[in-house]
Amino acid sequence: MNNPTYRARRGRHRRRWTAAGLLVGVPAIVVPYLLFAQEGSQTATVDGSAYDQQVSVRSGKVLDANGSSTAGGTRIQQRKLVKSAQPKTAGSGPYRWKNTQVVGGGYVTGLVFNPREKGLLYARTDMGGAYRWDVAAKHWIPLTDWVGEKDWNLLGIDSVATDPVDPKRLYLAAGTYTNEWAGNGALLRSTNRGRTFKRTPLPFKLGANEDGRGAGERLVINPKDNGTLLLGTRKNGLWRSTDRGVTWRQVSSFPVKDGASSGVGISFVTYDPKNSKTIYVGVADKSTSLYRSTDGGSTWQAVPGQPTGQMPQHGVLSGNGSLYLTYTDVVGPNGVTAGSVWKYMPASGAWKNVSPSQGGYGFSGLAVDPRKPSTVMVTTLDRWWPEDEIYRSTDGGAHWKALADKSKRNASGAPYVGTGTGHWMTALAIDPFNSGHVLYGTGSGIWRSKDANATDSGGTSHWRVGARGLEETAVLDAIAPPGGATVISSMGDLGGFRYGTSGSLAKVPVGRLKNPMMITSTDIDFAQSKPSVMVRVGRGAEQDGAYSTDGGSSWKGFKSEPVGSADSGQVALSADGSVIVWTEEGQAPYRSTDKGASWSKVGGLGNGAVVVADRSSARTFYSLSGGTLYASTDGGASFTARAGNLPTGRLTAVPGIAGDLWIAGGDKGLLHSTDGGLNFTTLKSVQSASALGFGKAKPGTGYQALYLIGTVKDATGVFRSTDKGATWLRVNDKAHQWGAIGAVGVITGDPDTYGRVYIGTNGRGLQYGDPS
Template sequence: MTYGPAGSNTVYAGVNDRSTSLYRSTDGGSSWQAVSGQPTGQMPQHGVVSGDGSLYLSYSNDIGPNDATAGSVWKYTPSGGAWKNISPSQGSYGFSGLAVDPQKPSTVMVTTLDRWWPQDEVYRTTDGGTTWKALADKSQRDASAAPYIGTGIGHWMTAPAIDPFDSGHVLYGTGNGIWRSKDANASDSGGTSHWTAGARGLEETSLADAIAPPGGATVITSMGDQGGFRHDSLTEVPAGRLKNPLMSSSTDIDFAQSAPAVMVRVGTGGAQDGAYSTDGGSTWNGFTAEPVPSANSGHVALAADGFTIVWAEAGQAPYRSTDKGASWSKVSGLGTDAVVVADRSSANTFYALTNGTLHASTDGGATFTPRATSLPSGRLTAVPGIAGDLWIAGGGNGLLHSTDGGRTFTTLTTVKSASALGFGKAAPGANYQALYPIGTVNDVTGVFRSTDKGATWLRVNDDAHQWGAIGSLGIITGDPDTYGRLYIGTNGRSLQYGDLS
C-alpha cells in the first residue's frame, strides 16, 4: 500500500491476484477501483509515488521470498493513465525492493528477487527509468561489523530506503541483515559506492539451542540459516560461523558436563550432518558416518564424560556412537524422534521422556527401560553436577522435579505453567543451581529466577522484553560462571542475554 500526494486522499493497494492486482481509492479508502491498463500475470511487490506524481512499482510472479521466476518494473502516470515498462533487466527472477529519492523524484532504486545466478542486483536510475546502473560491481563492501554475512550484495532484498535529507544515505535489508551506504549516489557520476553492515550484532535468526559450558566460551549456539556461533565475548561479533562442517542450519548442540571442551552438534546443509569438537567449539570434525544416511538434523545428547553420543535424526529412532561418529548402533527401547537427555554427572546414564513415560538407560544409552509413567509431556532437563536430578517443564502442568533419576516426580505448587527451564550458577551462599523457567507464576507470565529450588520466584524480564515466541522455542540457560546471567533463544531475534541490574 502506498499513498498519493499529500491532500489528495489517494491510496494505492496491491493484492495477491495476477489478473487484477492494483486498486486505487481517491476518497481515503471509502471506495476502490481497479487501475485501468495495469500489467497482468504478476503482482506488485512495492509501490512509491514520487514527488512529481508518478507511481513506480516493482512486480513479481510470486510473493517471495522464494519462487519468483519472473518480474518487471513499471511507471504509471496518473494524470494521463499511461503505463510504461521500465524494467532494468529481464530473466527468470522477480523485482521487489523499490525506493524513490524524496529530493529527486526521477531517482529510483530497485532490487531483484531470487536472481540466484550470478547474484541478485540493486539498480539505480536518475532519469525515471530510461537508463539504469547496476551497483553490485560498482560497490565496495565492508562486513567487519558482521563478518559472517560475507561481502556479497545480498539476497531477499525487499526493503531499500533513501534518506529524505541525504540522497547518498541508503539502506536496504537482505536475508542476512542490513547494508548501509553514505555515498550510494556515487554511481550517478560513474563512481564507486561504499557499504557497511548497518546492524551490528542483529540477525534475523531463529535459535535451535544454546549451551554455556563452564570455564570455556561464553555461549555457543545452534540456529537456522547461519548454523551457529561460538561467542567468546558478548560485546563483540564472532569472526565466523561454526564450520567443518559449515551447516546451513543446526538443530541441536550439547557438551560433556565433566569434560566441557568436548561437544557435538547436528543439523543439515553441510558436508556432514553432525560434528564433534574437543577444544570447546573452536574447531570441529564432521562425523565420518551417520545413523541413517538419508536423514539429518534432529536431537543429540553427549554423555557427561564425552564418550557416548546419542543422536535421533529427524523421523528416526535414536542411535549411539562411542567412536566420535565413526559408527552407530540403534538404541533399544525408544521410538521415533525420542529426545534423549544425558545425566549431567553419571556418564553411563541417559533419559528420555516420551508419551508420558520417563525412560532411563544405565548402560551408556544402549538400552532404555521405563521408570515412571503418567507424566505430562514436556521438556526434560538434567541438573549439572547432580546425578539423577531431573526437571520437567510440563506446559500447563507446571514444573515437576525428581531427585531419584526419574523414578518419582514432585510437582511444584508455585508454578502454574512452564514451557522451558534452564540452570545457572548458584547464588552466593546457595548450594543448588539457580533455576530459570519460562512460564507463569502467580498468574504472571514471563521469565523467572529461583535460588531456593523453586520455593520462591523473581521475575527477571518485564512486559517490554518478551521477545516473541520464546515459550514455544524453549531455549533458556543460565551462565555457569556468572551468577544471574541468562541467555534466551528467540524466533527471529537471535540470542538475547541479560545480567543482574
Template sequence: MRRRTFTTSLGAAAVAASALPAPVLAKPGPQGGDAYSWKNVVVNCGGFVPGIVFNETEPNLIYARTDVAGAFRWQEETRTWKPLTDWVSRDKWGYQYVVSMASDPVETDRVYAAVGAYTISWDGNNGAVLYSDDRGETWGVAELPFKQGGNMPGRGMGERLAVNPADNAELYLGAPSGNGLWRSKDYGRTWAKVESFPNPGNFVVDPDNEYLSDNQGVIWIDFDQIGGKIYVGVADPADPLYVSEDGGATWQAVPGAAEALGNADGNRTIPKQSAVDNTNGYLYVITSWDPGPYNGGPASGRGGRIQRLSTQTGEWTDITPPYNPGRPVPGFGAVTVDRQNPGTLMASTCNNWGPDEILFRSTDSGATWSLSWDLVSENVRTDRFVMDSTDSPWLDWRGTDNGASYAVKHGWMIEGLAIDPHNSDRIMWGTGATIWGTESLTQWDTQGELIGENEAGERVALPVDRFTVGVRAEGIEMTWVRDLAALGGTLVSAMGDVNGFVHTDLGRAERMFHGGWGGQSLDYAASDPDVIVGSGDVHSDTAGHVTVSTDRGQTWQDATRPAGVQNGSGGTVAITADAKVIVWSPNNTDKTPFYSTDRGQTWQSVQGLPAGARVRSDRVDASVVYAYSGGKFFRSNDAGKTFADTGATGLPAEGVDDFRVAPGNKGHVWLCGRSDKAEVATGLWRSKDGGTTWTRIAAVDLAIGVGFGKAASRRGYPAIYISADVEGQEGIFRSIDCGTTWIRINDDAHQWGFAGSAITGDPNIYGRVYLTARGIVYGDIA
C-alpha cells in the same frame, strides 16, 4: 520459527482500540525479585527484514520491521536500532510479527505497526494495529477482526499500512484473506472496512499447501500528492490497481493496469510494491509472478516488470530494465525513489539466486538503467561497490568466492529497499539475514559503464572507483535459537537459520562455527566442557548431522552419517559426563537413536528407545543417559548402549519440548510440560532418582524451558531458571532453593513474546541467565 497457538475472537466490522501502552515497570513476581538488566548477545540480525521506512519530513527518523522480531527505530547518534516491541507478552506473541509500518509525515512522533503472525490455522489470534504517539516508546493496541501474516508469503510487499499525508488522522490498511481495504479516521484507534472498495484480491500461490493457500489480498496504498489521488494495489492479475479521486469515497479500476501489471509475458503477475514521484507525476509499480519472499526470481522464464504510470495523463510505460546478466528478466522485490532528485529511482531483484541479487538504478525516470554488477565473462564480474561484512563476519557463511559468485552477497529476499528522502547518498536494504547500507550512493552516478570492449571486440571490465556498502543491522537481533550451552566464559548457540555461534565476547558478532547446518541441539561433557557436541539439519545426502569440538568450540569435526538417515534429521544429541560416548537421536526418521564411542566416526544402533526420543546425559555419572518419548521416561546405565523404561507415570504425553539434568547432582532431572489441550498435564516435574519417580512443582502451571546456573551460595543447589507460568503469572523465573520458591526476574517491558524455549544460567556468574527471545537475550542482576 517455533510457534504456539492461542485463541481469541472478535467479530465487529468496526473495532475499537484498547489502550495498552507498553509498561515500563515490573509486576512483582510471586516472591518479589531482583531488578535485572537485559542485553542481546550480538549477532547483528540473522533474519529477514522485509521493510525499512524513512519518515518523509524528519531526517534520521527511520523504522525497520522484521517478520518475527518486532519493530525497531534507528538511533543516528550510535548508528544502531532500538527495539520497540520487547513488551509483547506471550499470549499476544503474534504482535512481534510486523506486517507493515507507517511513520506520520505530519506529526512525526506518531508511528503505526500492523501486526499478526499467520493467517492460517497455525495461529488462533487475530491481528492488530499498534499505534504510538512517542515514536514507539509506548503503544496502544487496536485489535482487528481478522488475522494478519507477518511471517506469511507476501510479507515483503506493501506497505499495506499508510498515513494519508493530506489528513494524517486517516490511515489505510490493506488486509489479506479477502478482508478488503480498511480505514481509520482517528489516528489508528478504531478501524472500519471501506465498504465501497470493490476488490479484496484473489491471488493464491498454491491452494494445495496450507502455508501458501491464503489470498494475498490488498497489498499497498500510495498517495499522489499532485492530484490528490489514492492508489491501491490488489493481488488480482485481472484487476490489480484502483484509484480514488474523492478522498476514498468511491473507487475505480485504473485503465490499462491489467495489461501493464497483471500479465507479464503471458504470465500472471501481481503488483508487489509502488513508489510515487510527486514532482514528475509518476507512480512506479513493480510486479512478480510470486509474492515472495522465497520465490520471485526467474522461474521457468517467468519474471516481472517495472511499470510507470503518469498520474496526470493515465499513460502506462514499460520501463523494465532490459538486461539481467545470464538470466531471464527477474521478478522484482522492491522499488524506491530519491525525493531529493526527482527522476532517480532504484529497484531490486527478488531471489536472483545466481550469482547474486541485482540492484538497478535510473536517473531518468526509468528510461535507462545501470546495474550494481555485471558479468565480464561466465566467472568474472565487475561491481560498483565493495561489500564490507566486518561487523558481521558470519555473512560469508563460511564460504569463499567462486568466480562471479561471491561469499558475501548483496543478499536475497531483497524487498525492503529505501533511499533516504533527506539524503540522496544514503540507502538501506534488508535481506534474509541483515541490513546493508551506504552513505556514498551518488558515487554510483559518476562511475560510468562497468563493461566495455577491447580492440578485439571482447568484453572487458572498465575501471570503477568503487564505494563501500556495510552492515547497518546493529541492534536488530532475531536469530532462531534452538539450543544454548553456557560453559563459563564461552556461550555456544545452535540456530535454525544461521547455523550457530561460539561467543567469547557477548558484545561482538562472531563468525558462525558451521556452515550449511541448521543447528538443533547442543551438549558438553560435564567433566571436560572443552568437549562439545552439536546436532543440526543438513541438506546434503552425504553430510553428517552431528559435529564435535574438543577445544571449546574453536574447531569442529563433522561426524559421519549412518546409513538411511535422511536430510533434515538433526534431533537431539548428548555426550556422557566423561566425554567418551555420544548418543544421537535423529528426528524426521524411523531410525532408532545411535551411539558412538569414537566421536561420531562410526555409529551403532541404541537398544530400547523409540525413534525420535529426546536424549540427555547425567552430569555426574558417566554411565547414565536419559531419554523421553510420548509420556515415557527411559534410562541407560551403560553409557547409552541400551535403555529401559523407568516405569514413571504421570508425565505429560505431549507438549514436552525438553528436559534437562542438573549439574553436580547425580540423577536430578527436570522436565517441562506445556500444551494447548486442557486434558494434557502441564507444569514442571523433578526427579531425584534418575527418572524413576517424579514430583510436580506445585507453583508452576506451565513450563516452556528450564536450565541451571551458578548457585547463590557455595554449597547451594544450582540456580534454576524457567520460562513458565508461576502462580498464574507468565515470565522468566529463578529459584535458588531447588524449586521451593520462585521469583520473577523479567519485567513487563521485557517479555519478548514467546521466549525461553531454550534457557540456561551461567556456571560462573550467579544470576546471569541466557534465553531464546529476540535472538539470544541475557540478563544480569542490576
C-alpha cells in the same frame, strides 16, 4: 526470516516446532493473562506499570528483591515502576537485558523514513518485531520486546506507517500468520515514536511471515488528513480508519475483498502526496493488479492499460506524478523466475516498461528520491547467478546503472554475511533529507550507504552493514559449558555462533560454526566432565552432525549418520564424552562410541524419543517419552521404564549430581527427582513450567541456581531460585518478554557467573541477563 519446519530442544528435552512457530506435543504452558486491553484506550502494560514479586510458597511470605522477608505471612507487592514497553536494558527491573551480538540474522521486510523529521527511520521484520533507528547511538532500538507469550503472533510486523504530519505518531500492522490457529492481527498505535503503544484488535489476520511479506507498504496515512489511515489486507480487502487507528471499517467499494488469485490480496497502498483524493492499490493478481480512486476511496476503477501476467510488489509515486511499480511472476520472496519494472504517467495514461534488465528473476525493492523525482532505485529478487543487483536511474528509468560492481562493501559489522549484495532485497529506502543516504534490507539484515549517488557521476559507492542493534535470529538451543566458551548457540538459518569469553557477548563473532557449516543447527550438547568435548546436529551441510574436542573452536563432521535419508533432531553426549546418542527427525535413537563413524540402534525406545545424558554418571542416560521416564545404565545401549504417569514436558539433568532430574511439565508444573527418575515430587511453588535451566550456585549455597520460564503466583515470566525452587524471583519485566520464549524453551544459566541467564527467542536472538 526463512523459518521452515524444524525440531528443537534445550537442556535435554523434546519439543517440536512448526513453520508457524507453534509448539507441538507439549501441553499448555501459558496461563492466560492480559497483556494489553482489547480496546484503544489502554497502553501495552497490564496497569501502566510493571512489577517484580518474589513469594515464598512454603511460608506464604512475599520477599524483597534480595530475598528478605517483608512481613510475617503478609502478602505485599514489591513494585518497581517502569515505563511500559520501553526498549531500555538497564534500570527496568532486577536484571539488565541485552542481546548476544549477531547483527541482523533475519529478513528485514520494510524500511520507512519519516518525510518530516530528519533521521527518523523504522524497520520491520517478518517475525522479530519493529525497530527505530537511533541517530546519536547509531544502532537500532527494538520497539516490541514487550509482546508476551500469549500474543507472540504480534511480533510479525506486516506494515509500518510513520505520520508525515506529526512524526511522534507511529503505527504498526502486527500479525505473523493467517492460519486458522493464529490469532487476529492488531493495529499498534504510538504517540511517542514507539516508546509505548496502544492496541486496536483487528477482526482479521495478518501474515508478516508469509509469502508476499516483502511487498508494501500496506498501511498508509493520508498526507492531508493524518487522522485517516488505510490498511490493505491479505484476505479481507481494504480497510479504513478515520480516528487514527482506533476503529476500522472495511472499504466496501473496493472490488477485491479476498486474497485474489494469489491468496495474498493487497500488496501495497499509495496516496498521491499532492492530491490525497487519489489513491492507488496494488493487488497480487496477474489479471487485474492495480486499482485507483480519485474520490478518496468512494469509487474504484482498474487502471487502464496496466501490465498483466505478473503481480506488483511495490508502487511509489514520484514528486512529478509518475507511478513506478516493481513486478514478479509469483508473490515471493522465494520462487520468482520473472519480473519487470513499469512506469505509469497518469497525466497521459501511458505505461512504459522501464526494466533495467531481463532474466529468470523479478524486481521488488523500489525507492524514488523525494528530493529528485527522476531518481529511481530498484532491486532484483531471486537472481541467483550472478547475485542480486541494485539498479539506479537518474532520468526516470530511461537509463540504469548497476551498483554492485561500482561499489565497495564492508561487512565488518557482521562478517558472517560476506560482501555480496545479499538476497531477498525487498526493502529499499532513500533518505528524504540526504539523496546519498540509501538503505536496503536482505534476508540477513541491512546494508547502508552514505554516498549511493556517487555512481551518478561515475564514482564508487561505499556500503556497510547497517543492522547494529537489530537481532532477528531463531534460537533452537544454547549451551554454556563450565570453564570454556561463555555460550554457544544453535540457530535456524545461520547454524550458530560461539562466544569465547564474557566480553565477547557484546562483540560480533568472526563467523558461524563451520566444518560443517549447517544452515540450521537443531541441537548441541557438551560432556559435563569434559566440557571441551561437544556435538551438534542439524541440516543443510554435507554432514548433518559434528563433534569438537576444543570447546567448539573447531569441528569435524561425523563420518556417517544413523539413517541416511534423515537429519536434524536432537543429540545427547555422555558426561565423559564417550557416547553420542542421536535421534534424527522422526527416527529411533542411535548411539555411537566412535565420534560418529558408526551407529547402532538404541533398545527400548521408540521413534522420536529424545535422550538426555546424566550430567555426572557417564554410563547413564534418560528419556521422557509418552509420560514414562526411561533410563539406561549401559551407556545408552538399552533403556527400561522407571516411572509412569508423568506429564509430557522437558526433561533436564542437573550438572554434577547423578540422578538429579527435573521435568518442566507445562500446566502440570515443575517436577523434581533425586533418585534417577524412580520418584518425582511436584513443587507447589510453580503453577506452570515451560523450561528450566541451571547456573552457578549463589555464594553460600551448594545447589545450582534454577532459571524457569513459567508461571509463579499468577505471574508469567522468567524466574530464578537459589533454594531448589522453594522461592522464586522474577528476573524479567513487562518490557522484556520477547514473545513465545516458553514455547521456544531455551534457557540456561551461566556456570561461571552467578546470576547470569541466557534465553533463546524465536525472532529476537539470544538474550542474556545480569543482575542490576
